[in-house]
Amino acid sequence: MKPNILLVMVDQMRFDCLSILDHPVVETPNLDELAQKGVVFSNAYAATPTCVPARAAVLTGMSQESHGRVGYEDKVPWNYDHTLPGELAKSGYHTQAVGKMHVYPTRKLMGFHNITLHDGYMHYNRFKNEVKTTETFEYCDDYLNWFRDKKGYDYDITDLGLDCNSSTMARPWELEEKYHPTNWTVQQSIDFLRKRDPSKPFFLKTSFVRPHPPFDPPKVFFDQYLNSDMDDPYIGEWAELEDITHEGLMPTAKKGDVPAARLRRARAAYYALISHIDYEIGRLVNAMQEYGVLDNTIILFTSDHGELLGDHNRFAKALPYEGSAHIPFILNDPGNLLRLKKGSTIDQVVELRDIMPTLLDIAGVDIPKSVDGKSLLPLLKDEHTSPIREFMHGEHSYGVDSYHYITNGKEKYIWFSQTGNEQYFDLENDPYELKNEIDNPTDRSRIDRLRQFLIEQLTGREEGYTDGKKLIVGKEPKTCLSHIR
Structure with missing residues (x-):
């Protein structure tokens, strides 16, 4: 039988x-063991580091230019002929998704036989005066219905008073740990093994x-980090010191509005959530062993993108810096089916679009021509050492901070x-981007090469970012390209 996957x-988990x-x-410890073995x-990297475009890359194997989501925008239908679960299902796999999907319509299967859904707080599902019955949060979210069945209809995921996109506020989960959505996600995954x-x-x-x-970890994990020494964010010498956009900057900023104590609690809670997930992954692996x-x-x-967590006086994601884009x-191959060199590290630049072709290749399934990503199986088998790509192009429409970036993991423009x-x-x-070397004459040839690579990537794009010879400033960015609207 083909391998399970x-x-x-x-x-929003950082690479580091x-x-x-x-x-x-x-x-x-459990993720460490997966890495060691x-x-x-x-x-x-996530080429377009927010939830919607990143997950499009995973499910379709396409670059952002192809899947069309070059920024964050909800409620744009997901219509793709080939998806990772769809191709596996056609090849005889039983496919199941548990937890976050973040597609539209919310309950679209995207090729899975079944989804057991919890997307978190989805704004367009929560605005009761705007949504259709089939789009309400209660209709779409399986966790919320399970949660209310266990605890009562008066309970909601917003009861802690925490915002779904705030990276600066934190408090511990007030109920038993078994009711936390992290535990629920693993419980539902284990239930799939039975069904x-x-x-x-x-x-x-x-x-x-x-x-x-x-940021709502169970108290036992929160206390572990709140009472320990805390590391500091990385602040580049180029970082903004005034909160011009009123997003909330670090205490080190001249007009920062995030007090040091609040920042410490947020960082502790973020690390606590990661450790909580780690323990639950250990629980899932144990269950897989029990089910044989x-x-x-x-x-x-992997993760869909990272979290700046105060780096360069910024929070959350979307920006091209390592804390946000590097994942x-x-x-891991517990049965040594692929004959991996266990405990090894591969430093070639890879992207979320590479997941689909890699897993299809492992499963012995043909890779559709629509896929832009590259199978990593040859690298895993050490069949060649030449790069699967010279550089990777990433981007995100983000208002005045809209950008494009080029990296090979060793340098970034x-x-x-x-x-x-x-x-x-x-x-x-300079792995945490503390010094901007754009004016360093010794790097001029490298910078020119990366800029030229970007021009080549953007030539022909509908936004008009380049005429093929130079980059053109001020062209209006789009969140989605016209071919998916």
Whole structure:
């Protein structure tokens, strides 16, 4: 039988929040074990680092230019001919998604046989005066209905008073840990192992909403970090010191409105949510062993994007900096089906679009021509060492901060399309982008090469970012390209 596949996705987890990578605070023993007995891709990125476009890349294997989501916009229908679960289902896999999908319509299957859904707080589902009956949160969210069945209809996921996108507020989960959405996601995944068709291989996507806000870890994890030494954010010498956009900056900023104590609680809660997920992943792996499927299952762990967590006086995601765009990416093979070099690290630049072709390749399923990503299986088998791509192009429409970036994991060039500002970082010597080297004459040839690569990537784009010879400042960015509207 073909191997089972478990895709574990978290939401908004930084690339560096693994204790195996010597993070000074966070502890992730179960993820560390997956890495020690698997392969770590140390330069994995989200090309468009917010939930909607990142998840489109995972499900379709397409670049952002192809799947059309080059910024964040809800309620744009997801109509794609080929998806990862769809291709696996057509090839005989029993496919199931648990947790976050963030597609539209909300309950669209996207090729899965079934979804057990919890997307977190979805604004367009919560605005009771605007949504249709089939789009209300109560109609769409399986966790909320389960939660109310257990605790009563008066309970809601907003009861802690935390905003779904605030990266600066935190408080512990007030109920028993078993009612937390992280625990629910794993419980539903384990239940799938019981209900699955044993005559078929399975594809299970276990997708956590955390460590995305609200920052609400169970108290035992929160206390662990709140009472420990806390690391500081990375502040580039180029970082803004005034909160011009009123988003809330660090205490180190001249007009920051996030007090040091609040920042400490937020960072503690963020790390606590990661450790909570880590324990629950351990629970899921144990259950797979009990059901006798672990040794015939390939496990891939990743995140849709990161969290700046105060880096460069900014919070949340969307921006092109390492805390936001650089993600964890671990492939584990408990039964040694792929003959991996366990405990190894691959430093080639990879992106979320590579997940679909990699998993299809592992399953022996043909990769559709619509897929832009590259199978990583040759790298895993060490069949060649030449790069699967020279550079990766990322972007995000983000108002005045709309940008494009080019990276190979060792260096990064950023162009802000509305202002013309440029940045260049030597990631090998400056992994947290503390010094902008754009005016460093020794790097001029490298910068010119990366700028030219960006021009090539943007030539022919409908926004008019380039005439093929130079970058053109001030062209209006779009959140979605016209071919998907």
